[in-house]
Amino acid sequence: MNKVYVLDTNVLLQDPNSIYSFDDNEVVIPAVVLEEVDSKKRYMDEVGRNARQVSKLIDALREKGKLHEKIPLHNGGVLRIELNHRSFHELQDIFVEKTNDNRILAVANNLSNEEKTKEDGRPVIIVSKDTLVRVKADALGLIAEDFLSDRVVEVDHVYTGFLDLYIEKDSLDKFYEKNELTLAEVTNHPFYPNQFVIMKDALGGSSSAVGMVDKTGKKVKRLFTDHDHVWGIRPRNVQQTMAVELLLRNDLPLVTLIGKAGTGKTLLALAAGLLQTEDLGTFKKLLVARPIVPVGKDIGFLPGEKEEKLRPWMQPIYDNLEYLFNTKKPGELDAILAGMGSIEVEALTYIRGRSIPDQYIIIDEAQNLTKHEVKTILTRVGERSKIVLMGDPEQIDHPYLDEYNNGLTYVVEKFKDQQIAGHVKLVKGERSGLAQLAADLL
Structure with missing residues (x-):
C-alpha cells in the first residue's frame, strides 16, 4: 500500500534531497514549509545553503507540471505542494496558537481524515526531526517518524x-x-x-x-612509532597508543579520533603536530581549527580584532598548548606562539577557498560539522599535508545533527576501508576521575 509522507521544514533543511528518500510513495510539502524555507534562504551558513538548494530543486520540478498537482520524481514517487488542507478548525481547541508547527500538523491531520473516508485510504505519516512535533502528532493519533535516511550508520x-x-x-x-x-x-x-x-x-x-x-x-x-615520548606526553592506555601511532604515521594523511571528553584527543593531536612541525620539520605549519557552534545561548558579537573575537572560542586549544609549553605567567603562551610563527589557530569560517599544503591540520569538535562542511574541509587539504578530525559524537551542539548523521561519523564510515586513512575510538578518560565519572553517568 502506498503512503503519504508530510515533510516538516527541518527535514528539508537537514537534507535537501530528502524528497527522493521515500521510494514510490507520495511526498507532501505544506505551503507553510515553503514559507519557513524562504525565511532561511538568506542565512550565510549550512541551513541557508540547504534552503537555497531546496528552492532550486522544487523550482526545477515546475518544468514537469504544476506543483499543487502530483509531480513524478525519478525514484518512482510523486511530490506536491499542499494548499487545500490548511484548515485549523479541528485543532483550534487543542493547540490554541497557530504556530508553523501546528499548521503543519493541521495539514497532516486533515489529509489523514480525508484518506480514512476512502475505501483504499492510504496511511498519512508526518516526518520531522523535531521531537515535540512527533509527540504532538502521536497525541493527535497521527503516525510520526524521524527522518533517518541521512544516518551514516x-x-x-x-x-x-x-x-x-x-x-x-x-x-x-x-x-x-x-x-x-x-x-x-x-x-x-x-x-x-x-x-x-x-x-x-x-x-x-x-x-x-x-x-x-x-x-x-x-x-x-x-606498531612502527616509538610511543615512549611525544612532546613530553606519554600514552596512558592502549587506545592512546593506537592514536599516537596514527598521528605520527606519514603514510596516513587522514586520521579520525572519536572519544568522550577527557580521553586526550586534543592533547595527543597537538603534541604529535608540534613534534612533526617544530622538531622533525615534516610539516611547515601546524593549523588548528574548530567550528564556531556555541554551547547553550549564543553570547552575541564580541569586541576587538579577529584574534580577540576568536580567543573565547579557541580557548580549549590554548589550554592544551599552555599545558604542552608548561607556561605559568599570563601572556607567556602568546609570546611563545608569536616567536615560533609556525602555529596557527583559526576558525573554520575562513577555510573556504584555501589550499593548505605542507601543513599538519587539526580540526577539533568535528562532530558539529555537517557532511557538506566536512567535504569542504577535506577538499582544502593540499599536497604533503595531514589532517586530523576529532570530536565526541555524543556531544553535539548543532540543531540538525545527531550522533549518527554528523560530519565526523560520516568521514569515519566512508574512509574506514581506505588505505590512506586511520581511525580509533578512545574509550578511557584520563583527565580526572571526576571527568570520567561525569562522562559515564551524565
Whole structure:
C-alpha cells in the first residue's frame, strides 16, 4: 500500500534531497514549509545553503507540471505542494496558537481524515526531526517518524578502529618473533586497512600484543612509532597508543579520533603536530581549527580584532598548548606562539577557498560539522599535508545533527576501508576521575 509522507521544514533543511528518500510513495510539502524555507534562504551558513538548494530543486520540478498537482520524481514517487488542507478548525481547541508547527500538523491531520473516508485510504505519516512535533502528532493519533535516511550508520555500529582477537599462545610468540602475523592463520574475520588488533591469549594467559593491519588487510604488524615520548606526553592506555601511532604515521594523511571528553584527543593531536612541525620539520605549519557552534545561548558579537573575537572560542586549544609549553605567567603562551610563527589557530569560517599544503591540520569538535562542511574541509587539504578530525559524537551542539548523521561519523564510515586513512575510538578518560565519572553517568 502506498503512503503519504508530510515533510516538516527541518527535514528539508537537514537534507535537501530528502524528497527522493521515500521510494514510490507520495511526498507532501505544506505551503507553510515553503514559507519557513524562504525565511532561511538568506542565512550565510549550512541551513541557508540547504534552503537555497531546496528552492532550486522544487523550482526545477515546475518544468514537469504544476506543483499543487502530483509531480513524478525519478525514484518512482510523486511530490506536491499542499494548499487545500490548511484548515485549523479541528485543532483550534487543542493547540490554541497557530504556530508553523501546528499548521503543519493541521495539514497532516486533515489529509489523514480525508484518506480514512476512502475505501483504499492510504496511511498519512508526518516526518520531522523535531521531537515535540512527533509527540504532538502521536497525541493527535497521527503516525510520526524521524527522518533517518541521512544516518551514516545505525545505532551502536560506529566503527571503533580496533578489535579484540583471541589467538593461540604459539601465534602470539610468532608475532613477537617475526613482528607480523598473517591473519588467515588465526582467524577468518575480515579486517579493514590500518585497523588495530588487540591480540590476547585464547587460553586466558597474561600474554598480549597490539598490532596494526597492513594496507592489504591480510597481515597484522607491530606498531612502527616509538610511543615512549611525544612532546613530553606519554600514552596512558592502549587506545592512546593506537592514536599516537596514527598521528605520527606519514603514510596516513587522514586520521579520525572519536572519544568522550577527557580521553586526550586534543592533547595527543597537538603534541604529535608540534613534534612533526617544530622538531622533525615534516610539516611547515601546524593549523588548528574548530567550528564556531556555541554551547547553550549564543553570547552575541564580541569586541576587538579577529584574534580577540576568536580567543573565547579557541580557548580549549590554548589550554592544551599552555599545558604542552608548561607556561605559568599570563601572556607567556602568546609570546611563545608569536616567536615560533609556525602555529596557527583559526576558525573554520575562513577555510573556504584555501589550499593548505605542507601543513599538519587539526580540526577539533568535528562532530558539529555537517557532511557538506566536512567535504569542504577535506577538499582544502593540499599536497604533503595531514589532517586530523576529532570530536565526541555524543556531544553535539548543532540543531540538525545527531550522533549518527554528523560530519565526523560520516568521514569515519566512508574512509574506514581506505588505505590512506586511520581511525580509533578512545574509550578511557584520563583527565580526572571526576571527568570520567561525569562522562559515564551524565
